[in-house]
Amino acid sequence: MHTSLKTSLLGLLLLSGVAYAAPDAHSILTSSDQARGGGLPGIVWEIKLNSRDGDKVDETQRLLVKAVDESSVAEVLEPVRSKGSKILQVERNMWLTKPGLSKPIPISPRQRMSGQASNGDIAATNYAGDYEAQMSGNESVDGEPCYVLDLKAKHKRATYDKIRYWVSVKRLVGVKAEFMSVSGKLLKTARFEYDSSIEHDGKRIPFVSKMSIRDALIDAESVMEFGSVRVKRVAASEFDLGQMQ
Amino acid sequence: MRYIALSLLIVAATASAEESNWNTSWDGTLYGYANAMTLRADSVLNPSNQIADIAKRTDTGEVRLNIKAESEDVRFTARPILTVRNQRKTAGATQKNEGYLSQWQVRVRAAEGLNVAAGREVLNWGAAQFRSPSSPFYFDNGRSDPMRELVGMDTVKLTWTPDMQRSFTLARVLSTGRVASAVDEWRNTWLLKADQRGDGYAVGVVAAKAALNAAFYGVHGQASIDDETMLYAEMGSSEQLVALQSPADVAQAFSVLSASPRRNTVLVGATYTLPEGQSLIAEYLRDNNGYTTAQEAAYFSRAASSPALAGQALGMAPRLLGRDYLHLVWQSNLMESEGYWRMMYTRSLTDGGNELGGYGETTLSERVSAFATAVVSSGKSNQEASSLFSRSVTVGVKVALH
Numbered sequence: 331m332h333t334s335l336k337t338s339l340l341g342l343l344l345l346s347g348v349a350y351a352a353p354d355a356h357s358i359l360t361s362s363d364q365a366r367g368g369g370l371p372g373i374v375w376e377i378k379l380n381s382r383d384g385d386k387v388d389e390t391q392r393l394l395v396k397a398v399d400e401s402s403v404a405e406v407l408e409p410v411r412s413k414g415s416k417i418l419q420v421e422r423n424m425w426l427t428k429p430g431l432s433k434p435i436p437i438s439p440r441q442r443m444s445g446q447a448s449n450g451d452i453a454a455t456n457y458a459g460d461y462e463a464q465m466s467g468n469e470s471v472d473g474e475p476c477y478v479l480d481l482k483a484k485h486k487r488a489t490y491d492k493i494r495y496w497v498s499v500k501r502l503v504g505v506k507a508e509f510m511s512v513s514g515k516l517l518k519t520a521r522f523e524y525d526s527s528i529e530h531d532g533k534r535i536p537f538v539s540k541m542s543i544r545d546a547l548i549d550a551e552s553v554m555e556f557g558s559v560r561v562k563r564v565a566a567s568e569f570d571l572g573q574m575q
Numbered sequence: 576m577r578y579i580a581l582s583l584l585i586v587a588a589t590a591s592a593e594e595s596n597w598n599t600s601w602d603g604t605l606y607g608y609a610n611a612m613t614l615r616a617d618s619v620l621n622p623s624n625q626i627a628d629i630a631k632r633t634d635t636g637e638v639r640l641n642i643k644a645e646s647e648d649v650r651f652t653a654r655p656i657l658t659v660r661n662q663r664k665t666a667g668a669t670q671k672n673e674g675y676l677s678q679w680q681v682r683v684r685a686a687e688g689l690n691v692a693a694g695r696e697v698l699n700w701g702a703a704q705f706r707s708p709s710s711p712f713y714f715d716n717g718r719s720d721p722m723r724e725l726v727g728m729d730t731v732k733l734t735w736t737p738d739m740q741r742s743f744t745l746a747r748v749l750s751t752g753r754v755a756s757a758v759d760e761w762r763n764t765w766l767l768k769a770d771q772r773g774d775g776y777a778v779g780v781v782a783a784k785a786a787l788n789a790a791f792y793g794v795h796g797q798a799s800i801d802d803e804t805m806l807y808a809e810m811g812s813s814e815q816l817v818a819l820q821s822p823a824d825v826a827q828a829f830s831v832l833s834a835s836p837r838r839n840t841v842l843v844g845a846t847y848t849l850p851e852g853q854s855l856i857a858e859y860l861r862d863n864n865g866y867t868t869a870q871e872a873a874y875f876s877r878a879a880s881s882p883a884l885a886g887q888a889l890g891m892a893p894r895l896l897g898r899d900y901l902h903l904v905w906q907s908n909l910m911e912s913e914g915y916w917r918m919m920y921t922r923s924l925t926d927g928g929n930e931l932g933g934y935g936e937t938t939l940s941e942r943v944s945a946f947a948t949a950v951v952s953s954g955k956s957n958q959e960a961s962s963l964f965s966r967s968v969t970v971g972v973k974v975a976l977h
Contacts, residue, residue: 389941391912401739409941411975412912413602414641420739422775422799426909429602429641429654430677432717432725433699433707439802440848441910486802487774567690567736571777572744572770575652575680575696 355463355479361502362495365524366538367454372398372564376407377452381552395452400460400487401569402453419453420569422487427574434571439486451520451541451554455504457481457495460488468499471506475499490517503536508546516546528561596646601977603640608722608946608971609633614964617956619879620889621963626882627889629963630662638976639677639724652694653679656724675753678727690734695727695752698766700779701795702807705858705902705921706895708840709793709809711783712751712761714894719919721934721948722969726752728761744768748783760816761785775799789814789834803848810841815864819891823869825876829887838863852908858901865898868925875957896959897925913938921960928958942975 360369367373374396381388392408406415415428417437424437457463461481469478481493492514496506501524509518525539537559544551567573610633614624621627636659644651657674680694699713707716717723732746748764764785771778778796785791797807818835844858866874874896878888901924906917919932929952936946947970954961 389912398739409912409975410602410977411604411938411942411944411973413975413977420772420777423772423777423797430639430724432697432713432723433701435909436702436797436805436807436846437909438805438846438848438854439799440850441852441854441908485774565684565736566688566739567684567734567742569739570734570736570742570770571772572700572742572768573682573690573692573734573736575678575682575694 355465355477356458358465358477358497358502359458359461359463359479359481359495362497362504363455363458364530365503365536366522367397368399368456368458370454370530370561372396372562373454374558374560374562374564375556376558377404378555378557379452379552381550383548383550393452396564396568397454398564398569399454399456403569403574404452416574418569418571418574420571425571427571434574451489451543457493460484461493463495466494469496471496471498474505476505501536503538518546519544526556526559528559530561597644598646599644601640601642603638603976605974605976606635606637606639606722606971607973608635608637608969610635610967610969612964613966615956615961618963619875619956620885620892622882622885624665626886627963628664628666630664632663634661635659635971640976648684650682651680652682675726677724677753688736688738690736691732692734693731694729696730696732697725697727698730698746698748699725700768700781701809702797702805702846703795703809703842703844703858704856704904705860705900706840706842706862707809708811708842708860708862709779709781709795711764711766711781711785711791711793711811711813712748714811714840719921719932721936721946722971728752730766732766740772742770748785758787758816760788762787788816789837805846806844807846808841808843810839812837812839813864814838815893817891818864819888819893821866821870821874821877823867823873825873829877829884831891835864840864852910854904854906854909856902856904856906858903860895860900860902862893862895862898862900864893865895865925866893867898871896871926871959872957875962879957897923899924914944923959926954926958928952928954928960930960939972943972945972946970 363369377393377395379391389409394405394407396403401420404417406412418425425434426437427434462484464480466478466480469476476496476498479495481495483491490509491512492510494508495504497504503524504522507520508516510516520541520543522538523540524536526537527534528537538556541554612631614629638657640655642653654677656677659672661670678695680692680696682690682692685691699710699716701707701709704718707713712728717725729749729752730746732744734742734744736742746766748761748766751759751761764783766783768781776798781793783791791813793811795809797805799805814837815835818832820830840862842858842860846854846856848854878885901922903920907915914937916935921930932950934948936944938944950967952961952965956962
């Protein structure tokens, strides 16, 4: 009995040691989500979006985004001719509305995926809630050791079906992602930079400042720069279609 | 109304006096557009254009502004519109200048999840494009005419939003906004609305009781079947305040009911998104307030018998003449920022009339866009779609001001 207890304690110690050395995939994801707006009481940020499709350079877009978990509302600030247009997402539902429009127009999940930066990219990231994660190994990205996680969508409201995600071992932030279809076909790759920081729960944590997305199927890319980031509680009424005036 | 709004504004401003972080913004669009209509020479309802006096040519200059000021708990919005319109009618050219508030609102967060708002608001909802049966106020929802500006209802409302998925609204509609007619059907209306949004679906129920009219009940819902397909429906049950009865027997005369029997209107629709983001929409509408094929034929026969009856027929016509309609839409990707187009086809299954419409908008520069809209009706003068005109074309430009 005594020997058995010692063995068990030793086993537990070993297990905790392993856990310390390599946290589980879900907790890695939860930590990395915070650096992209997930798991916070709410976030308000401005996004500057520059896109290129082949030689054609699109106009710069500027958006004011308010997000809580998987709900978000993005208001267009630029270009000026689209100013005031809003894209609201609640769960898997999306609507487009703008000043003077007679009634909001529903947007299908397929439309939300169109363009280089889908609505899922501009909203807060909640990979821990939206995806099953499996640890796939360790690799370095630009010399930085990273956990490699394979993510599979838990439900239809997830923006992508599968993601391969590289999370920095030291900083616990996502530095690279590959977005894939159900069949595993590569759709887009993304790189992330974290030159900002936010105060949350008395701690200062790194926060995403730039996301560069490259299309894997055509010669196109988008760069999103995140600024004026504020962690704040956003009222549920901000996501109520009947109060969008 | 203005006292309620002013009181709200004063309370709100006082409450947030300590907050200095008011955000203010404005934007606006300058429109210039011209419309030409080809009227039917043989119109039954509007012979020689003597009854409706429709302008064959209309030139419009318009400024539509959006003004916003908001703090943490208060939001003020206003949409003033200034219009100069020159119309060429039978008697000659007329010019009308006007300025009005199309919409405005003062909204105050009274407590956690509870907002109080007063203003002029477009109370419109549901996914339907052709008509909105679930809205008591905006059956004709304006989607078929992209240039049309719906004017809001003067409303005081209380909205409880306990979470992202649910909201409950109690509203008092004081009047029909700017364009209140002699008999304002919606003066002093109580409105109750509840909404639920879930994973890939949204539903809402509405009940409204106007002082002058029987209760209205409506329901709307939408569900995403997969990433490409969405199904939706809207339904309304109402009594019409004025109902022109058109017996199928032509020998009988028109009669006017001051309140129609309670009737239901149902719209079912589906939208499918193509790989590049374009979408196809199909809608079927059944409006039991409309006429049957025989009743509609009798309606036109009576109207043809004298200008007086034509005037009565036109002035008191039901909101849609027929009962059954098919509406198809093919439109570009709504998420594109550099242009938009849509094609619309409507067929009255009651009288067999057809209407084809189109709208296109293209970006000329960061601030300037050009647009055109056209409607072509094919059919006879005793079919609803082609009863007044055969063609309408509008071309224009719009300039973003700020």
